[in-house]
Amino acid sequence: MITIQDLNHTFKIGKKGQEKSVPVLKDVNLEINKGEVVAILGKSGSGKSTLLNLIAGFMTPESGSIQVTGEELVGKTEAEKAKFRLQNYGFIFQSFQLMPGLTAFENIELPLKLQGVAKQQRLIRVKELLQQVGLTEVSDHYPNELSGGQQQRVSIARALIGRPSILLADEPTGSLDSETEQEILQLIQLLNAHYGITFVIITHDEEVARSAHRQYRMHDGAIQEELTYVS
C-alpha cells in the first residue's frame, strides 16, 4: 500500500546565505500493507511528523521514493498531490484542524464538496457518518461549541467521508484526556475493522502505539526498530 525507500530529508535552518543543514530523515525504508494500522512512535524531533508530511505530500523529500497505491508521489506537482490527497487520504490532526466558520456538518461535508459530489448525496452520506461517530445531536454546532472529543470525532468523520483508502493521523489523541483517548482509539479500530482502511498513526504515546497492528520507532531521523505486531 505504502512503500518508502531510502527516504532522506534535510531542513535548512538559520539566516539566508548562512543556513545550516539538519538531517531529519536518514535512509528511511518502510512498507505498510493494505488494511494495517501502523503506529510510528518517537520523541519530539525524531522525524516522525516529517515522515507523515512527506507521505501526505505536504513536503518534497530530498531523495528517495514514496509509493502509495502504486503511484510515485515524489515528483508530482502541487495540483497533482492535492488531487491524490483528495482521492486517497483522510487526515486526523492533533489540534483537529476544523474550519471555525463551518458547523460540524459543514466541516464533514467539505471533502465531498471538493470532490464535486451533489448536494443530495452529500446530505445522505454526512448524516450516515454523523450517526456512526455519534454526532447527530451536535451537527449544527460550530467547532468552538464542541468538546475536544467531539471535535476529534468531527475530524475523523471528515477524514472518512471521502472514503479514503489511507488515513494519516498525527497525534490523534494528543489533545484529549485518557477517557476520550480510549474512545477515539476504539473508533479507529472499529473503522479499520469495518472499512479496512489503512491507518498510519504518528504518536509519542506508547498506549496509542499499542493499539496498532505494527509499531515503528523513530530516533534521530531513522526508523530503528519494528516493535510488536498485534493481530
Place this chain on the structure above:
Amino acid sequence: MLAKDQREFISQHMKRNKLRVFMTILAAAMGCAFLIIIASVGFGLHKTIQDEVLSSRIVTEVELFGKENGGTVTPEELAAIQKMENVKTVVERINVPGSPVVNLDGKEGYGQLVYTDLEAEQAANLALFDGEMPNDSTEVVVGYHFAGNFLTDEQHEELGNAENYLEKQEELAKPIRDELIGKTISIDITDYETEEVVSTQTYTITGIAKKPRKDWAYDDKIYADTSKSAEVLTAFGIESPDKSITVHATDFQHVADLTESLKGEGFLVYSVTEELGQMNMLFTVIQIGLVIVGTVAVLIASIGIFNTMTMAVTERTREIGIMKAIGAQPRLIQRLFLVESTAIGLIGTCIAVAVSYGMSLLVNIIVPMIVFSSVGEEAPTDMTITVSYIPWQLVVVAALISIGVAVLSGWRPARNATQIDVIQALKES
C-alpha cells in the same frame, strides 16, 4: 467543487466579514460612481451643445456653396444631385441685391424677399402656420414674423417699453398676422446706391410659415416663385445672381455620407455633421480626460480591495492550509479569492451605476434651476441644460474599469493564497 458550492462558500465568508466587505464595496462603489459622474458631466455638456446645434438648424440640410475649382453649380449638376441616393430635394434660393420695401394696406414695412422653388421648399420641410402654399407665381408665403414689420410708431414705442419684448411683439403682431392671408402686398425693390426703385412686384399672401423653433430666430421672409426673379435681376443687370443652394437628405443619418459624396464630386459643402464632427472630437478628448481622472478614483478604491483581500488571505491562512491539506486544488483556492474580489467590484459597480443615475437625475434638475435663477430673465426659455448625461457606453466602460481593477487587486492576494505552506498554516492556531 461545484459552481454553486463555490458561490455559497464565498458568500458565507463575505457574510462573516460583513463590515469589512461592506466598507470595501462602498469604496469600490464610490470610486466607480465618481468615475461615472465626472465623465457624465463631459457627456452632459456635449449633449447640451449638440442639442443646441441640432435644434438651431435643419439637421438634414447640406449647404452647397459652389465648386472647389471656383465654378458655379450648373442646373445640370443640380439635377444630378437631386437624383443622388438619399437626397430628398434640392432648394435653390436667389437672393435679391436691393432692399425691398413692402406695402401692406397702406402701411410700409420690410421683408426679406427670397426667390425659390416653393415645391422644393415644401419638400424640404417648409411648414405652414396658417393658409396654404401658393398655386402660381403671383402668390407668396411670408415668414411668421413678417407681420411684426408693420407695427405703428406707437406700437413700436410700446414695444420698446415692454418688460418682455418677445411676448409684447407677439401680442402686437398677432392681429396683423391673423389678417394676412389673402392680403395683397406690393414690394418696391430699391437700389442701395441710387435709392431708386428699380422694380415693383405685387403678390397675394396665401400662407404664413411656421414659427422658427428658436426664440431668437426671426423669419420675415417673403417666399416668392423663382420665375419672378428674372425681372428684378434684369432691372439690376445681373446675369448670374447670388444663389444659396441647400441639399436636403432624406434622414439625418445620411447627412454625413451625403456631405462626403458631394465633397468627392468637387462641391464646396457644409453640413451640421461637419460642425458636430469637430465638436465631437473635442468632447471625446474631454471625455477621455475625465474618464482618466475618474479611473484614478477607482484605482484608489482598488487599494481598499487589495487590502481587504490581503487581510482575508492572512486571516484565513489556517483555513486555506486545511483546505489544501484535505485536497483543495491551488487553482480552486485562487478562484475563490478572485471571485470574491470580483464580486466586491461587481456589487460596487452595480451600486455605483444606480447611484450615478440618481445623482445625474438630481443634478439635471437642481443645477439648471440654480443657473436659470441666477441668470434671471435673460435666461433663454427654450434652452435645456443637460449637466450630466450617462450613455450606456459610459456605464460599460466604467464597469469594465471598475471590475477589471477589482480583479487585478484580488489577483496577488489570491495568488499568495495558493502558495501558503500547508505545514506552516496548520501550525497557526
